[in-house]
Amino acid sequence: MTESVETSALTPxxxxxxxxxxxxxxxxxxxxxxNPLGIVAIVxxxxxxxxxxxxxxxxPFDENFAxxxxxxxxxxxxxxxxxxxxxxxxxxxxxxxxQLTLTSxxxxxxxxxxxxxxxxxxxxxxxxxxxxxxxxxVSILMSLPGLIVLLTIRAAFGPSVWIAMIAFGVLISPSYFxxxxxxxxxxxxxxYVDAARVSGLSDLSIITRHIFSVVRAPIIIQxxxxxxxxxxxxxxxxxxxxxxxxxxxxxxxxxxxxxxVYLTPTLLFWPAFAMALTIGAxxxxxxxxxxxxxxxxxxxxxxxxxxxxxxxxxxxxxxxxRKTIAAVEAGTEHHLVKxxxxxxxxxxxxxxxxxxxxxxxxxxxxxxxxxxxxESGSGKSQTAFSILGLLPDTARIVGGAIQFDGNYTxxxxxxxxxxxxxxxxxxxxxxxxxxxxxxxxxxxxTIGYQLVTPMVRILGITKAEATRRxxxxxxxxxxxxxxxTFKAYPHEVSGGMAQRVLIAGAISCEPDLIIADEPTTALDxxxxxxxxxxxxxxxxxxxxxxxxxxHNFGVVADLCDRVVVMQNGRLVExxxxxxxxxxxxxxxxxxxxxxxxxxxxxxxxxxxxxxSSTASPTDKENVL
Amino acid sequence: MTVSAALGAxxxxxxxxxxxxxxxxxxxxxxxxxxxxxxxxxxxxxxSIGQxxxxxxxxESGSGKTTLGRSVLGLAPVSGGRITxxxxxxxxxxxxxxxxxSRDMQVVFQDPYTSLNPALEIxxxxxxxxxxxxxxxxxxxxxxxxxxDQVGLPSDAIHRLPxxxxxxxxxxxxIARALALSPKLIVCDxxxxxxxxxxxxxxxxxxxQIQKDTGVSYLFVSHDLDVVRHISHRxxxxxxGEIVEQGPASVVTGNPEHPYTQRLLLASPVPDPDRQEKRxxxxxxxxxxxxxxxxxxxxxx
Numbered sequence: 001m002t003e004s005v006e007t008s009a010l011t012p013x014x015x016x017x018x019x020x021x022x023x024x025x026x027x028x029x030x031x032x033x034x035n036p037l038g039i040v041a042i043v044x045x046x047x048x049x050x051x052x053x054x055x056x057x058x059x060p061f062d063e064n065f066a067x068x069x070x071x072x073x074x075x076x077x078x079x080x081x082x083x084x085x086x087x088x089x090x091x092x093x094x095x096x097x098x099q100l101t102l103t104s105x106x107x108x109x110x111x112x113x114x115x116x117x118x119x120x121x122x123x124x125x126x127x128x129x130x131x132x133x134x135x136x137x138v139s140i141l142m143s144l145p146g147l148i149v150l151l152t153i154r155a156a157f158g159p160s161v162w163i164a165m166i167a168f169g170v171l172i173s174p175s176y177f178x179x180x181x182x183x184x185x186x187x188x189x190x191x192y193v194d195a196a197r198v199s200g201l202s203d204l205s206i207i208t209r210h211i212f213s214v215v216r217a218p219i220i221i222q223x224x225x226x227x228x229x230x231x232x233x234x235x236x237x238x239x240x241x242x243x244x245x246x247x248x249x250x251x252x253x254x255x256x257x258x259x260x261v262y263l264t265p266t267l268l269f270w271p272a273f274a275m276a277l278t279i280g281a282x283x284x285x286x287x288x289x290x291x292x293x294x295x296x297x298x299x300x301x302x303x304x305x306x307x308x309x310x311x312x313x314x315x316x317x318x319x320x321x322r323k324t325i326a327a328v329e330a331g332t333e334h335h336l337v338k339x340x341x342x343x344x345x346x347x348x349x350x351x352x353x354x355x356x357x358x359x360x361x362x363x364x365x366x367x368x369x370x371x372x373x374x375e376s377g378s379g380k381s382q383t384a385f386s387i388l389g390l391l392p393d394t395a396r397i398v399g400g401a402i403q404f405d406g407n408y409t410x411x412x413x414x415x416x417x418x419x420x421x422x423x424x425x426x427x428x429x430x431x432x433x434x435x436x437x438x439x440x441x442x443x444x445x446t447i448g449y450q451l452v453t454p455m456v457r458i459l460g461i462t463k464a465e466a467t468r469r470x471x472x473x474x475x476x477x478x479x480x481x482x483x484x485t486f487k488a489y490p491h492e493v494s495g496g497m498a499q500r501v502l503i504a505g506a507i508s509c510e511p512d513l514i515i516a517d518e519p520t521t522a523l524d525x526x527x528x529x530x531x532x533x534x535x536x537x538x539x540x541x542x543x544x545x546x547x548x549x550x551h552n553f554g555v556v557a558d559l560c561d562r563v564v565v566m567q568n569g570r571l572v573e574x575x576x577x578x579x580x581x582x583x584x585x586x587x588x589x590x591x592x593x594x595x596x597x598x599x600x601x602x603x604x605x606x607x608x609x610x611x612s613s614t615a616s617p618t619d620k621e622n623v624l
Numbered sequence: 625m626t627v628s629a630a631l632g633a634x635x636x637x638x639x640x641x642x643x644x645x646x647x648x649x650x651x652x653x654x655x656x657x658x659x660x661x662x663x664x665x666x667x668x669x670x671x672s673i674g675q676x677x678x679x680x681x682x683x684e685s686g687s688g689k690t691t692l693g694r695s696v697l698g699l700a701p702v703s704g705g706r707i708t709x710x711x712x713x714x715x716x717x718x719x720x721x722x723x724x725x726s727r728d729m730q731v732v733f734q735d736p737y738t739s740l741n742p743a744l745e746i747x748x749x750x751x752x753x754x755x756x757x758x759x760x761x762x763x764x765x766x767x768x769x770x771x772x773d774q775v776g777l778p779s780d781a782i783h784r785l786p787x788x789x790x791x792x793x794x795x796x797x798x799i800a801r802a803l804a805l806s807p808k809l810i811v812c813d814x815x816x817x818x819x820x821x822x823x824x825x826x827x828x829x830x831x832x833q834i835q836k837d838t839g840v841s842y843l844f845v846s847h848d849l850d851v852v853r854h855i856s857h858r859x860x861x862x863x864x865g866e867i868v869e870q871g872p873a874s875v876v877t878g879n880p881e882h883p884y885t886q887r888l889l890l891a892s893p894v895p896d897p898d899r900q901e902k903r904x905x906x907x908x909x910x911x912x913x914x915x916x917x918x919x920x921x922x923x924x925x
Contacts, residue, residue: 606825
């Protein structure tokens with residue numbers, strides 16, 4: 001079996017219709033270099049580093065060489081940036097200052113990393129006592145007033161830049177500790193770490209191989225910021241006159257310049273400029289790395305491009321369409337929902353559009369349950385969401401139309417779902433049952449509140465009336481003790497119960513259409529059977545139309561009247577449920593049904609056997 | 625049904641040499657807060673797996689089936705009872721013993737998206753456990769190629785990252801990782817439940833093929849009775865931390881004794897409207913019967 005088998009049989013050859021385009025990704029470094037701010041920051045920092053490293057060669061004078069006869073001189077051929085009050089060359093001191101300032105900032109960051117990173121790794125990975133103790137130490141360190149500690153240390157150990165920066169490194173190490181610990185905690189229980197444990201890897205190898213990689217990027221970003229802060233703090237101390245006067249640093253120069261600010265203002269300008277440039281570049285670099293690590297940024301670019309490509313003609317056409325809603329095709333008004341040649345796509349980095357739904361047409365009548373079946377990535381949820389108008393902002397309708405009850409919600413030629421038109425329908429006439437019941441209830445509010453509020457708003461009834469109706473709904477959906485559930489918070493009920501609550505919510509405003517997106521996939525199989533019973537009963541009683549999105553043919557057989565099979569964004573086959581399940585015409589539907597386990601001889605190959613007998617549907621005798 | 629009865633019922637099959645035995649296993653987790661009551665995840669579990677045999681473990685969420693698999697692997701604490709592997713007590717194996725054990729016992733997890741380190745190339749992921757056992761780099765490389773071939777992935781996969789593969793292909797990588805040291809037992813924790821229908825069928829085929837070729841045993845955990853029936857020699861049904869029924873796959877999944885297993889069997893829908901309607905009616909009838917039995921039992925008590 002080769003990779004091609006994984007994709008052959010069920011996917012069409014590239015170049016045919018269906019989902020087109022690819023997801024375009026680029027590496028972090030490439031993205032960093034595409035960001036102009038990132039390049040500027042890198043260039044500035046590299047230039048500073050070169051100046052610092054080659055200060056001995058570049059500087060025309062020694063840092064403390066004083067020419068008493070030439071103090072506070074204006075720039076000339078010998079002293080390119082002039083001299084200070086002792087006649088020392090500003091340019092030379094700036095270069096040597098860069099050396100000392102940058103190395104001391106690096107020292108500070110190195111000390112902070114040396115303490116914070118291993119402590120954070122150990123605390124995050126093992127938790128327990130070490131974490132408790134280190135949290136105490138961190139809290140103490142963070143509560144110390146930094147500047148006062150630094151002043152005390154200077155008083156005790158003398159005006160050494162190095163000692164001050166080591167102390168500051170210790171003081172700032174909690175920020176690395178916390179960053180590392182939380183990053184490690186988030187991956188500690190990942191399955192790949194468990195797999196490494198099962199493989200017998202020692203803790204040290206697990207930490208270095210599997211855990212360190214998640215910490216790397218945030219540490220780099222943090223270091224850019226910390227180095228900037230260290231430069232600022234160090235210069236601040238020296239500006240106050242607490243530095244080592246025998247060494248040239250930007251802070252000492254700043255202090256010196258400040259004393260002569262009325263005589264030669266440029267003395268203040270140069271060190272300040274160097275500092276602003278360096279700290280600014282560090283901050284920008286941190287931002288650029290963060291942006292490069294996130295995917296979001298480049299999508300904005302694309303959207304603008306896509307708009308330009310569309311051109312003015314399409315824009316004006318869309319504008320015209322917005323003013324007057326076109327009438328739907330005659331003879332189709334009686335359908336509850338009609339989707340015609342729908343296409344949905346996402347613009348990509350290279351300007352192309354990745355189509356996820358292509359040329360899909362179907363309709364749903366009142367009192368009918370339509371199943372949309374397909375595997376992951378077949379576009380079935382995207383189709384359902386475009387009817388609901390809940391597609392992400394970046395999505396584009398690239399073709400076709402959707403009509404609901406005789407009116408367009410997406411008219412032909414429109415590239416977005418019209419939210420004005422849909423918000424009047426959504427919740428009131430079209431409602432939704434989601435896949436994950438728990439994540440669709442707000443944990444901060446009681447279930448009763450979440451049922452009553454939409455009814456008060458949409459139906460315009462009083463709160464008391466809405467409460468009465470909510471109780472009735474809860475007992476309608478088979479909740480034994482509606483009063484208790486009404487007052488409960490979502491975490492206090494089970495998953496099956498939460499799904500019943502959401503179904504109660506979906507029917508609360510007497511909709512005409514319910515869109516259920518994998519409503520039982522997250523539930524246990526016995527609970528699933530109960531929820532399917534509930535949906536069937538309610539649908540018969542209320543006579544609503546239902547669009548049921550699912551990957552489970554058993555669920556389809558249980559509920560649906562008609563079925564649409566989707567694959568790679570295309571509609572493969574459509575028909576009454578018995579026809580599709582018993583005599584599928586398309587090979588894809590046949591292959592899907594053949595991979596069902598129900599009714600198969602145990603311990604036999606499924607796919608190899610399936611290829612020979614795909615035509616025979618699974619109507620073997622019932623196992624019961 | 626007791627363990628011995630379950631084993632006895634399998635009389636027709638050739639006697640298998642026992643590989644793993646779990647006796648009276650109890651797993652408890654400390655409760656939250658000071659002197660809180662302990663949470664008992666597993667109560668009095670007895671299972672055994674022979675060489676080349678698959679034991680299917682089926683149950684709903686929270687039934688403890690995953691915890692049982694994890695306790696065999698040493699990832700969950702054993703509070704009581706014994707786990708023996710090839711006659712050796714491994715209930716409280718140290719890290720060092722585990723490293724030796726990892727040659728014989730491996731795992732395939734449910735989620736192929738989080739069970740592979742996103743930052744490592746496939747080749748490195750597969751070579752990891754080989755390196756732990758002290759295999760040389762060149763020999764490891766050769767073995768990795770063999771493994772990729774065995775699970776049906778192209779050999780250029782070595783230098784690709786997990787995100788460049790689909791869910792089914794990633795699960796193949798996870799299976800290859802489990803196979804790397806030619807283990808005797810693989811604990812499979814819901815290995816196909818995150819996969820699409822057709823991918824699931826292919827991965828199940830792969831599991832069967834590997835067992836045929838290498839004679840490996842599986843502890844196969846799943847919530848799907850259809851999957852368990854398809855792949856297992858014997859099936860154990862778990863409910864609220866206990867095993868309620870265990871026996872040959874055809875008996876447990878065809879003609880179950882325990883009321884819970886009966887409910888489980890009838891709850892799973894079949895892909896035909898008319899047969900599903902019949903199953904639905906059967907299920908409602910069973911509910912009614914069990915309710916009446918419960919009422920009678922209550923009346924007697």
